Structure formats: structure tokens, C-alpha cells
Amino acid sequence: MNRLDQILDYCDTTAFDLHFTGAKKWKAEDASRVLVGYLPIYFPREVIHAANGMAVGIMGSGDRKQIIKGDAYYQSYICHLPRGVIEMGLDDNLKGFDGFIFPAICDCIRNLSGMFRVAKKGKFSRYFDYPQNFKTHIGGDFYREEILKVLDDIKDINGIKPDKEALNKSIGLYNINRRLIERIYDIRQTYPWRLSAVETYHVIRAGLAMTVEEHNSILEEVVSIIEKNERGEPMDNIRVVVSGSFCEQPPIGLIKSVEMAGCYIVDDDFMLGSRWIQGDIDDKTDDPIEAIVQAYLNQSTFSSAVYDVGNPKGKRLVELVKKRKADGVIFSAASFCDPALLDRPEMQKECDAAGIPHINFQYHENTGQFKVIKEQAGTFSDSIKLWA
Amino acid sequence: MSKVQQEAIKERSMVLQKDMLAKQFTELSMAKELGKKVVYTFVPGNLTELILSFDLLPVYPEINALQSGMRKKSAAYIRDAEKIGFSEDVCTYVKCDIGMMLNGNIGPTGEKLPEPDLLLLSYTGCFTFMKWFENLERLYPGVPVAMLHTPYQEDGKITQDQVDYMVKQLKEEVIPKMEMVSGKKFDMDRLSSMLEKSAKSEDLLVKVLQSAKRVPSPIDAYFAGVYYIGPIFTAFRGTDEAVEYYQELWNEVQERMAAGLGPVTPEGELKEEKFRLVMEGPPNWTNFREFWKIFYDMGAVIVASTYTKVGGTYDTGFRHDPSQPLESLAKYCMGCYTNMNLPQRIDLIENYVKEYKADGFLINSIKSCNSFSAGQLMIMREIEKRAGIPVGFIESDLVDPRYFSYANIKNRLESYFQMLEQRKIILAQQ
Numbered sequence: 001m002n003r004l005d006q007i008l009d010y011c012d013t014t015a016f017d018l019h020f021t022g023a024k025k026w027k028a029e030d031a032s033r034v035l036v037g038y039l040p041i042y043f044p045r046e047v048i049h050a051a052n053g054m055a056v057g058i059m060g061s062g063d064r065k066q067i068i069k070g071d072a073y074y075q076s077y078i079c080h081l082p083r084g085v086i087e088m089g090l091d092d093n094l095k096g097f098d099g100f101i102f103p104a105i106c107d108c109i110r111n112l113s114g115m116f117r118v119a120k121k122g123k124f125s126r127y128f129d130y131p132q133n134f135k136t137h138i139g140g141d142f143y144r145e146e147i148l149k150v151l152d153d154i155k156d157i158n159g160i161k162p163d164k165e166a167l168n169k170s171i172g173l174y175n176i177n178r179r180l181i182e183r184i185y186d187i188r189q190t191y192p193w194r195l196s197a198v199e200t201y202h203v204i205r206a207g208l209a210m211t212v213e214e215h216n217s218i219l220e221e222v223v224s225i226i227e228k229n230e231r232g233e234p235m236d237n238i239r240v241v242v243s244g245s246f247c248e249q250p251p252i253g254l255i256k257s258v259e260m261a262g263c264y265i266v267d268d269d270f271m272l273g274s275r276w277i278q279g280d281i282d283d284k285t286d287d288p289i290e291a292i293v294q295a296y297l298n299q300s301t302f303s304s305a306v307y308d309v310g311n312p313k314g315k316r317l318v319e320l321v322k323k324r325k326a327d328g329v330i331f332s333a334a335s336f337c338d339p340a341l342l343d344r345p346e347m348q349k350e351c352d353a354a355g356i357p358h359i360n361f362q363y364h365e366n367t368g369q370f371k372v373i374k375e376q377a378g379t380f381s382d383s384i385k386l387w388a
Numbered sequence: 389m390s391k392v393q394q395e396a397i398k399e400r401s402m403v404l405q406k407d408m409l410a411k412q413f414t415e416l417s418m419a420k421e422l423g424k425k426v427v428y429t430f431v432p433g434n435l436t437e438l439i440l441s442f443d444l445l446p447v448y449p450e451i452n453a454l455q456s457g458m459r460k461k462s463a464a465y466i467r468d469a470e471k472i473g474f475s476e477d478v479c480t481y482v483k484c485d486i487g488m489m490l491n492g493n494i495g496p497t498g499e500k501l502p503e504p505d506l507l508l509l510s511y512t513g514c515f516t517f518m519k520w521f522e523n524l525e526r527l528y529p530g531v532p533v534a535m536l537h538t539p540y541q542e543d544g545k546i547t548q549d550q551v552d553y554m555v556k557q558l559k560e561e562v563i564p565k566m567e568m569v570s571g572k573k574f575d576m577d578r579l580s581s582m583l584e585k586s587a588k589s590e591d592l593l594v595k596v597l598q599s600a601k602r603v604p605s606p607i608d609a610y611f612a613g614v615y616y617i618g619p620i621f622t623a624f625r626g627t628d629e630a631v632e633y634y635q636e637l638w639n640e641v642q643e644r645m646a647a648g649l650g651p652v653t654p655e656g657e658l659k660e661e662k663f664r665l666v667m668e669g670p671p672n673w674t675n676f677r678e679f680w681k682i683f684y685d686m687g688a689v690i691v692a693s694t695y696t697k698v699g700g701t702y703d704t705g706f707r708h709d710p711s712q713p714l715e716s717l718a719k720y721c722m723g724c725y726t727n728m729n730l731p732q733r734i735d736l737i738e739n740y741v742k743e744y745k746a747d748g749f750l751i752n753s754i755k756s757c758n759s760f761s762a763g764q765l766m767i768m769r770e771i772e773k774r775a776g777i778p779v780g781f782i783e784s785d786l787v788d789p790r791y792f793s794y795a796n797i798k799n800r801l802e803s804y805f806q807m808l809e810q811r812k813i814i815l816a817q818q
């Protein structure tokens with residue numbers, strides 16, 4: 001097995017290890033380390049890192065775990081993600097986690113935070129609210145308090161309150177992480193065949209379950225390999241942006257089907273949290289928390305979780321399509337996902353206005369049949385090639 | 389007091405409310421001629437007093453959706469919204485409202501609703517509100533939007549930093565936009581005096597709701613409760629009319645108590661109270677009367693409900709406070725039921741079961757509404773465990789008739805009431 005294949009194999013295993021073995025091993029090595037699980041989409045992991053912790057992304061159980069108890073906690077018309085997460089919580093999967101963070105994204109995740117409290121999971125479980133006001137002294141002050149509450153939670157566990165140096169150092173590491181991830185997307189923009197969408201997904205998702213230091217070194221290796229070496233073969237595929245899969249993750253089979261149907265995925269919002277902040281956060285500052293706050297207020301990507309008046313997501317999607325020189329958009333959202341599905345009509349309208357073709361479908365994280373999706377994506381690809 | 393007199397008094401509060409609504413919608417239909425500016429906003433965490441203090445007229449899209457449901461118009465509206473790309477899976481209140489706009493924005497009284505001059509997004513207890521308003525903002529391009537983000541009571545309490553955040557938003561975002569749209573300066577004294585009236589109405593509403601602690605209960609706190617909360621949850625809180633309405637309602641309820649009478653329903657007065665229930669979740673509007681009748685036929689009274697707290701949890705002590713106008717608006721927004729965390733919701737329901745001597749706890753789970761519904765099955769288990777009473781679960785929707793199956797719901801409720809009956813027999817034998 002060549003080096004890249006080895007890395008990819010390791011990332012695949014780590015990304016889908018629903019027992020988070022690597023992260024738990026890391027914690028076991030030092031009694032002052034804390035493990036904090038966070039749900040989609042974004043969370044400023046820097047602050048946990050600086051407090052000698054690891055923020056582990058919990059992206060649902062996908063199609064890797066049979067849901068038995070979870071279904072008894074959720075009605076049929078609620079998306080799949082929280083039932084997988086509660087199942088993991090009630091089983092052993094999340095044993096050893098010190099706490100859980102539920103970033104504000106929708107009412108399902110919000111209420112799930114309460115379910116974790118009722119079920120007494122972890123030493124703390126916190127709904128982490130984001131300001132929908134973007135002025136520094138209003139939304140910014142509020143957001144700072146949210147971050148400080150989490151830092152207090154961690155201090156209660158390990159007694160560590162990170163100082164300026166520690167925070168700046170963590171910010172620096174995550175800056176590198178974000179840069180490397182963007183570098184992969186940039187390389188793939190020109191050479192999408194060098195790393196498939198599924199491989200890219202594995203590499204990035206694995207980063208949610210390991211230290212940022214380890215992830216950075218993996219990303220560096222991947223970048224250096226695909227930057228210089230040809231891999232795979234260019235195909236007569238169209239180029240698409242996938243939008244709407246930011247929370248409940250599509251099954252790998254779905255991503256694969258889209259690619260096999262003749263679509264290079266040149267951008268997507270699968271692991272949106274890891275790419276949320278656009279550009280670097282100041283890591284040489286006297287007030288690192290303020291730097292994180294400012295980054296959220298001014299450098300956030302567009303998302304269905306954020307109030308967008310003044311900078312509508314439809315327009316930003318169109319810009320992304322242009323930047324990536326994509327031929328079309330695939331709107332792919334989890335069934336019953338209000339945030340994604342309520343945004344869809346408007347985003348489609350913007351695409352229409354810009355002459356960008358699009359298709360849409362819905363999925364569950366454990367969907368097993370992709371025939372229809374493959375056919376739909378294939379027809380989409382053919383029609384674009386025909387009329388291009 | 390004779391029966392005829394009781395009927396006359398009973399009807400006065402209803403007549404009052406009907407008149408208030410008619411006047412409100414007439415005013416709305418003439419808003420442009422009258423030179424009045426219009427604000428679209430939501431029920432939970434609404435800023436009615438503040439809006440009225442600027443002489444602005446509020447419109448509540450949720451109420452329009454609810455009314456469309458009751459008037460059997462929602463099915464067509466929802467279909468129209470789905471035609472323009474809204475998924476079958478999303479909140480039907482939003483689709484109903486968008487469909488209504490696509491069809492000329494004709495309000496509940498058959499008159500066209502005025503277009504908004506301000507979109508006031510008081511985003512309390514529901515994430516979908518934000519999406520809803522992003523859509524409205526696009527339907528009414530150029531109309532200013534004021535966003536009031538209400539933090540969630542994630543820790544089961546309201547913290548000072550949250551209050552500060554909201555007050556700053558009120559001062560720097562909401563009030564300046566209201567001043568701009570209305571052309572009037574903010575008047576703190578006027579707001580204060582309105583809040584004083586709010587508190588009076590709130591005192592009276594609480595008395596009405598708590599009258600259901602009596603056995604038998606003189607009111608139904610869910611089906612009739614949705615009428616009782618109407619004025620205070622919407623355009624009238626802080627007005628003299630609202631105080632008058634609640635005074636009248638309370639007088640009627642007192643008379644019913646004195647006479648030992650049960651709740652008034654559309655089928656007539658409930659003669660025998662067989663079961664006392666606590667209800668969680670909004671009602672179904674498309675088949676409201678049929679739904680209510682199932683309970684009437686079984687002799688079941690809802691003695692406390694969570695839905696009647698979406699626009700404020702006054703029965704746990706909150707009152708608008710004229711001495712702290714903006715802080716109290718902030719606390720009001722944060723205190724609304726769906727802005728409470730799950731453990732708080734469970735505690736509240738558990739207390740209701742005890743204080744209102746309920747025989748059972750029932751959830752009407754709404755397909756549309758994740759804010760209410762996500763987590764309800766856990767609420768149900770916890771209440772069963774803690775209160776030791778039979779729990780029941782039915783499913784419907786607010787305004788999408790496709791999700792109201794009369795036969796299904798009736799069957800489920802019949803078996804549930806049988807269970808309650810058996811339990812009563814067993815308890816009586818012990």
C-alpha cells in the first residue's frame with residue numbers, strides 16, 4: 001500500500017470509528033486532558049484545545065450503527081441525526097467524554113441538549129448559542145460570554161484556564177488546519193481526480209476525532225502528495241457544488257454515487273464546521289478570545305444556521321459556484337431538515353437567476369439505496385454536457 | 389342567577405374578543421388610508437407594547453396561518469408553497485403563510501392585509517422563525533428588518549448577560565428601526581404605562597387558568613384556553629381593552645365556579661368531568677372542533693396545557709414590570725415556553741400534573757414543529773416515571789389537513805381513556 005493509501009485508510013477508519021478510540025486513548029494518556037463532544041456545525045475548537053482538551057465532532061451514527069433505542073425517542077418526522085446521537089449516548093459510544101456541546105443550529109439539536117441533560121450524560125452538556133446580531137458590543141459581547149461559560153465548564157473539570165499564549169498557540173494550529181483544508185479544495189479545483197470526493201471527506205472528517213496536531217501533519221502529507229503527483233485519471237465529468245448537507249451527513253454511498261454518475265464535487269458543505277472561518281484568526285493578540293469572536297462575526301461562511309439578511313446565502317452560493325468554476329449545484333439535504341429545506345427555494349431562485357443548473361434530493365444518513373440518486377445525477381451530468 | 393343571565397354574561401367576553409378582533413382587522417385593512425405603519429412579527433416573545441407605543445399596527449403571520457387552518461384554506465396555501473419549491477417536510481405554518489401571500493395576502497376577515505413597513509423578527513423559542521423571516525424579507529424587498537435574537541434558557545435560567553444582550557438589541561436595533569418607520573420618538577413613559585396594564589391582564593389571565601385547579605374545573609385550559617390567551621398573546625397586551633376583556637372573563641369564570649359549572653364547549657356545557665388531563669403541544673387547527681368534541685364526548689377536560697404558555701409563562705410568576713420596561717421585555721421573551729430547556733419543560737409539566745390533580749398526561753405531537761416536538765417522547769417517559777400517571781401520545785399537524793387522521797386519533801384516544809378508566813377503578817378499590 002502506498003503512503004497516500006495508508007493515510008486514506010487510517011482516515012476512513014478514524015472518521016467512522018463511532019467509539020472514538022483514538023480520542024479516548026489520547027485522553028487516557030494524561031489525567032488533565034478533557035474530551036468534549038460537539039455536534040454540527042461549527043464550534044471554536046481552539047478554546048478547548050488551549051485548555052488541554054480535544055473537541056471531538058459527533059456527526060451522527062450514519063449508516064454504521066443500527067438504531068434501536070433512538071427511534072423510541074424521535075417521531076418519524078424528525079431528521080435522523082439526533083436519534084443516532086442519542087443511541088450513541090445511551091450505549092457505550094460516548095462513555096469517557098467529559099462534556100457535550102450543542103451548537104445552535106436548529107431546534108432538534110437544541111432540544112437534544114436538554115435530552116443529554118435529562119439523561120445525565122457527561123459532566124456538562126451545553127447548548128452553545130451564536131449571536132444573530134453581528135455588532136461587536138452586542139452580539140460580540142454575548143458570544144464572548146458563551147465561550148467563557150465553556151471555559152468555566154472545562155476549568156471545573158481539569159482546573160485549567162488557558163492563558164493568552166496557550167490560546168494564541170491553539171488559534172495558530174487551527175489556522176494551519178483551515179489553510180491546509182482549503183489547499184486541498186484548491187488543488188481539487190484544478191485536479192479533482194487526484195483525490196476523490198469520498199477520500200477528501202474521509203481526510204477532513206477524520207480531523208474531528210484526532211488532535212489538531214496529528215490532523216495537520218496528515219493534511220500536510222496529503223497536500224504534498226496530491227500537489228505534485230498525478231493520481232487517477234481526468235474524466236469527462238461535470239463539476240458540481242453540493243449544498244445543504246451541513247449537519248446530518250449523507251452516507252458515503254451517496255457521495256460515491258454522485259461521483260460515479262459523472263459529477264466532480266468541487267465544493268460542498270459536508271464538513272462545514274471545519275471550514276467555517278474563512279481565512280486566519282489573529283494569533284498574535286493580547287485578547288485571543290476577542291479574535292475568535294471577531295472571526296465569527298466577520299469571517300463566517302454562509303450557512304442556514306445564520307441570519308443572512310444583508311449578505312444572502314443564495315448570492316454567496318452563486319459566488320462559490322463561480323469561484324469553483326462549477327457547472328451546477330446539487331441541493332442535497334437531510335429529510336426533515338428545516339434549516340436546509342427552508343433555504344432551498346431561495347437558493348434555487350438565485351441559481352436560476354444566475355443561469356446555474358441545479359437538481360435536488362433528500363436523504364437520511366442511513367439511506368441504503370442510491371439508484372435513483374445516481375440516475376438523477378447521471379441525467380444532470382449528461383444534460384449539462386449536452387448543452388454546454 | 390338564572391340560566392339566561394349566565395348565558396348573557398358568558399357571551400360577553402366572547403363578544404368583546406370578537407369585537408376587538410374585528411376592529412383590529414378593519415384597522416389593518418385601512419392602515420394605508422389611516423397613515424398607520426404595519427409591523428409583521430411573531431407571537432412568542434412579541435413586543436406588542438413596544439409596537440403599540442409607537443402607534444404601529446402588529447400583524448402576526450402565525451395567527452393568519454392558524455386562521456387559514458380553521459377556515460379550511462390552509463391545504464391549498466400549503467400546496468401552492470410546495471409548488472414553488474418548499475419541501476413537504478418543513479413547518480406548515482411557514483408554507484401556509486407563504487401560500488397566503490402568493491394568493492393575495494387576504495386575511496382572516498376576508499380583507500387584504502397591508503404590506504409590512506417593518507419586519508420585526510423576534511426570534512424566540514424557534515429556529516424556523518428566522519428562516520420564515522428570511523423568506524418574508526425576500527417577498528418584501530426593501531422593507532427594513534429588525535432582528536431581536538432571544539437567547540435560549542439553556543441552563544434553565546435567565547442570566548444577566550443574556551438580559552444585557554437583549555436590552556442592547558432593543559436599544560440599538562429594534563427601537564431605532566421603530567422610530568425610523570413610525571417617525572416617532574421612543575417614549576419610555578408610555579411603554580411603562582402599557583406594561584402596567586399588561587401586568588393587570590396577566591394577573592387576571594393567571595386567575596382564569598388556575599381556576600382549573602378546582603374539581604370539577606370551570607374551564608378547559610387548552611381548547612378554550614387558546615381563546616383566553618388570544619388577546620394577551622397578540623395585539624392587545626398593554627391596552628385597556630385587554631384589561632377589560634380579562635376582567636370580564638374572570639367574572640364569568642368566578643360565576644361558573646360559584647355555580648359549580650363545568651367548561652363551556654361548542655357542544656354545550658360539559659356536565660360531568662370524568663378525566664382531568666394535562667396537555668403538551670399545540671392543537672390541530674384544521675379540525676379543531678372535531679378534535680375538541682372527542683374530548684367532550686369522553687368527559688375529558690384539559691386542566692393545564694403548555695401551549696397556552698408559548699406567549700408567556702405568567703402562571704410561574706412572570707409579570708411585565710413597568711419599573712424596568714426593557715429588561716422586562718427581555719425577560720418576557722426569554723421566559724416563553726418553547727424557550728425553556730427540556731428539563732424545565734418536564735418540571736413544569738410535572739408540577740401541572742400535581743397541582744391540577746390530573747389523571748393523565750397527553751401529548752399532541754405536531755409534525756410541523758420541531759421546537760415543540762423534538763424531545764417529546766423523552767418528556768413523556770419522564771412524566772410517566774415521575775408522576776406515575778398514564779401517558780398518551782397522538783400525532784397531527786397545525787394546519788396541514790393531510791396529517792390529521794380523525795379515525796386514528798379517535799381510536800388512540802378511546803384506548804387511552806379506557807386505560808384511564810381502568811386505573812380509576814383500580815385506585816377506587818385500593
Ligand code: SF4
Pocket residue numbers: 079080081082105106107108109247248334336337338339340
Ligand atoms: S439535520 Fe437539520 S433538522 Fe436535523 S439536527 Fe441537523 S440541522 Fe437540525
Ligand code: SF4
Pocket residue numbers: 479480481482513514515516517756757758759760786
Ligand atoms: S416550527 Fe413550530 S414554533 Fe416554529 S414556526 Fe413552525 S409551528 Fe411555529
